[in-house]
Amino acid sequence: MPVRLPFRPRRDAYPPDLWTKCPGCGEMLFNKQLDKTLRVCPHCSHHFRISARMRIEQLVDSGSFVERDADLTPVDPLGFMDLKPYPDRLMAAQLQTGLRDSTVWGIGTMGGKPVSMCVFDFFFMGGSMGSVTGEKVARAGEAALAERIPLLIVSSSGGARMQEGTYSLMQLAKTMGVVERVKAARVPFISVMADPTTGGTFASFAVAGDVNLAEPKATIRFAGDRVSSGTIGEELPEGYNTAEFQLNHGFVDRIVPRPKLREEIITLLGFLIAPSTGQTEPPAASLTSRPRSFLNALTGALIPDSNGNGNGNGEQTRGETSNG
Numbered sequence: 155m156p157v158r159l160p161f162r163p164r165r166d167a168y169p170p171d172l173w174t175k176c177p178g179c180g181e182m183l184f185n186k187q188l189d190k191t192l193r194v195c196p197h198c199s200h201h202f203r204i205s206a207r208m209r210i211e212q213l214v215d216s217g218s219f220v221e222r223d224a225d226l227t228p229v230d231p232l233g234f235m236d237l238k239p240y241p242d243r244l245m246a247a248q249l250q251t252g253l254r255d256s257t258v259w260g261i262g263t264m265g266g267k268p269v270s271m272c273v274f275d276f277f278f279m280g281g282s283m284g285s286v287t288g289e290k291v292a293r294a295g296e297a298a299l300a301e302r303i304p305l306l307i308v309s310s311s312g313g314a315r316m317q318e319g320t321y322s323l324m325q326l327a328k329t330m331g332v333v334e335r336v337k338a339a340r341v342p343f344i345s346v347m348a349d350p351t352t353g354g355t356f357a358s359f360a361v362a363g364d365v366n367l368a369e370p371k372a373t374i375r376f377a378g379d380r381v382s383s384g385t386i387g388e389e390l391p392e393g394y395n396t397a398e399f400q401l402n403h404g405f406v407d408r409i410v411p412r413p414k415l416r417e418e419i420i421t422l423l424g425f426l427i428a429p430s431t432g433q434t435e436p437p438a439a440s441l442t443s444r445p446r447s448f449l450n451a452l453t454g455a456l457i458p459d460s461n462g463n464g465n466g467n468g469e470q471t472r473g474e475t476s477n478g
């Protein structure tokens with residue numbers, strides 16, 4: 155009597171390592187061919203999600219990328235457990251992706267220009283932002299600052315990593331702190347939003363670039379439909395979470411198909427990097443002094459002092475007294 159297996163193999167299934175079904179048009183695509191088109195469907199131009207390593211390979215000059223802090227590994231500060239303990243989830247993701255955490259950062263060149271880059275890998279726990287993720291984004295920003303080279307962040311993330319609780323939320327402040335310093339020092343920062351860029355990444359650095367690029371039809375939003383519409387008490391407009399909608403509403407500057415992304419970033423870097431004069435540029439005024447002196451100048455201009463002198467020298471006369 156033949157042994158009956160609980161599951162019969164499906165006759166119409168293709169070997170999974172050879173073919174991928176396009177969720178956009180339903181075509182079966184040969185994986186090797188798909189790799190040649192940078193994992194964009196040749197029929198409907200659906201952009202498949204790609205790993206951080208593949209993204210870096212697609213963007214940088216061949217062989218130029220040197221990874222940094224590859225061995226930075228997350229810990230389990232809360233002893234967190236949902237259906238599985240957090241360390242088990244981490245280990246499964248590490249085995250699956252070959253990464254220690256959800257980002258890869260390092261220095262590479264694009265069109266011959268050095269760039270400090272941090273790239274998210276959605277396949278590692280949904281690209282979620284834990285302490286190591288935030289640290290790597292911050293270190294990429296600090297390297298950009300120290301070496302005065304452009305910062306490039308490619309986001310593909312579901313947002314904060316709930317297994318790290320508050321530690322995860324603190325990464326928003328940490329990464330934005332560095333990004334603001336990068337911008338204050340007039341070091342270029344280009345942000346690329348791949349599918350999906352949501353939650354904490356969207357709420358922090360992903361839309362804070364000097365130029366914010368997105369891939370076509372990428373999901374870009376803060377929260378899901380139910381949470382968003384529940385919070386504002388209104389139905390959300392059709393397609394509110396797409397790159398195209400965000401482009402029309404100012405969060406995205408340009409939508410760039412993947413095959414043109416490298417070229418586009420190199421062109422932008424050409425605009426954003428000042429031509430070398432052989433002199434080192436003085437760093438911009440530190441962030442701490444700027445808002446206050448701006449507010450003081452404004453107060454001086456609007457409120458006349460006791461001598462009736464109200465035209466702009468308030469910074470000295472009103473000084474530190476009123477605008478803490």
Ligand SMILES: [Zn+2]
Pocket residue numbers: 176177178179180181195196197198199200
């Ligand atoms: Zn397709």
